[in-house]
Amino acid sequence: MSMKKIELHLHLEGAAPPDFIRGLAQEKRADLSGVFDDRGHYAYDDFPGFLRCYEAATSVINGPRDYARLLAEVLDRCAEEGVVYAELFVSPEFCGGADLSAWRDHLAAMTEVADRARADGIDSRGIVTAIRHFGADRARKTARCAAETAGGWITGFGMGGAEQVGRATDYAWSFDCAAEAGLGLTCHAGEWGGPDSVRQALDLGCTRIGHGVQAIDDPALVRDLVERGVTLEVCPGSNIALGVYPSWGAHPIARLADAGVRVTVSTDDPPFFHTTMCHEYDRLASTLGWGDTEFRQINQWAADAAFCDASTRDRLK
Numbered sequence: 113m114s115m116k117k118i119e120l121h122l123h124l125e126g127a128a129p130p131d132f133i134r135g136l137a138q139e140k141r142a143d144l145s146g147v148f149d150d151r152g153h154y155a156y157d158d159f160p161g162f163l164r165c166y167e168a169a170t171s172v173i174n175g176p177r178d179y180a181r182l183l184a185e186v187l188d189r190c191a192e193e194g195v196v197y198a199e200l201f202v203s204p205e206f207c208g209g210a211d212l213s214a215w216r217d218h219l220a221a222m223t224e225v226a227d228r229a230r231a232d233g234i235d236s237r238g239i240v241t242a243i244r245h246f247g248a249d250r251a252r253k254t255a256r257c258a259a260e261t262a263g264g265w266i267t268g269f270g271m272g273g274a275e276q277v278g279r280a281t282d283y284a285w286s287f288d289c290a291a292e293a294g295l296g297l298t299c300h301a302g303e304w305g306g307p308d309s310v311r312q313a314l315d316l317g318c319t320r321i322g323h324g325v326q327a328i329d330d331p332a333l334v335r336d337l338v339e340r341g342v343t344l345e346v347c348p349g350s351n352i353a354l355g356v357y358p359s360w361g362a363h364p365i366a367r368l369a370d371a372g373v374r375v376t377v378s379t380d381d382p383p384f385f386h387t388t389m390c391h392e393y394d395r396l397a398s399t400l401g402w403g404d405t406e407f408r409q410i411n412q413w414a415a416d417a418a419f420c421d422a423s424t425r426d427r428l429k
């Protein structure tokens with residue numbers, strides 16, 4: 113699918129190809145047994161196993177130079193998929209333990225790469241991401257890192273990780289801190305949690321929801337999402353790989369779009385889920401019959417919801 117695409121939900125660490133992680137592990141003589149299966153793919157059986165595998169793989173990405181190399185590789189791959197604008201989740205927790213000075217060093221290295229990539233035709237922004245199962249105290253440190261470095265490449269704040277841990281509203285201080293610094297807000301919700309989890313993310317002031325697909329089970333919430341113009345960062349291939357839905361045919365993205373919800377399409381953690389943006393589009397075309405009209409619409413919605421300045425947004429439309 114050669115059309116130009118906007119991707120709003122892509123975890124930088126989760127986009128690391130297995131070969132990239134194996135290369136770093138070799139350089140550092142790190143033991144990554146259990147991270148890969150015998151075909152060399154990331155190995156996990158379920159969502160908790162995915163998170164463990166993700167964190168073990170990420171443990172070998174250390175320091176500004178590794179993060180710069182990773183971002184360069186990931187943006188190259190985005191460009192190959194026809195992505196012209198990508199927003200990447202990146203966690204200061206993994207960039208020096210959410211220490212502000214270490215985070216600034218990592219961010220400077222990533223910003224240099226993003227500036228170079230922009231000149232080569234792929235624009236990007238970073239969304240600082242708290243990790244829910246690391247708890248509210250660590251999220252506060254992460255939010256401070258986000259607020260102190262807002263503007264420039266960092267334009268958003270979000271939260272991923274285990275959705276079933278606590279309530280999203282336990283993290284309100286962090287979201288408020290990020291909002292005061294002018295950052296756009298998004299939160300993973302309605303991936304593993306039901307409609308109430310999505311409502312909590314809305315209560316945090318989020319204009320976008322990571323996944324959000326389980327909102328389909330509550331017609332009043334669906335109406336609310338439409339009325340408020342909330343955008344869902346839907347990642348169908350991720351949902352199917354992790355078993356949230358059994359098949360592309362069972363996925364609710366088309367029903368949400370038909371109800372008027374602003375849905376967009378992203379890959380989440382592409383090598384973990386054996387997907388790419390072209391693969392997502394191809395599957396939407398072959399299983400749901402989506403074509404130019406639908407793809408143009410989701411990219412329009414993505415442009416509207418992008419955490420960037422108005423002139424960049426207009427250019428994307």
Ligand code: HPA
Pocket residue numbers: 123126166272273274275300303350380381
């Ligand atoms: N869900 C929650 N947290 C995550 C994910 C996901 O799909 N990917 C990386 N962190």
Ligand code: ZN
Pocket residue numbers: 121123272300322380
């Ligand atoms: Zn995600």
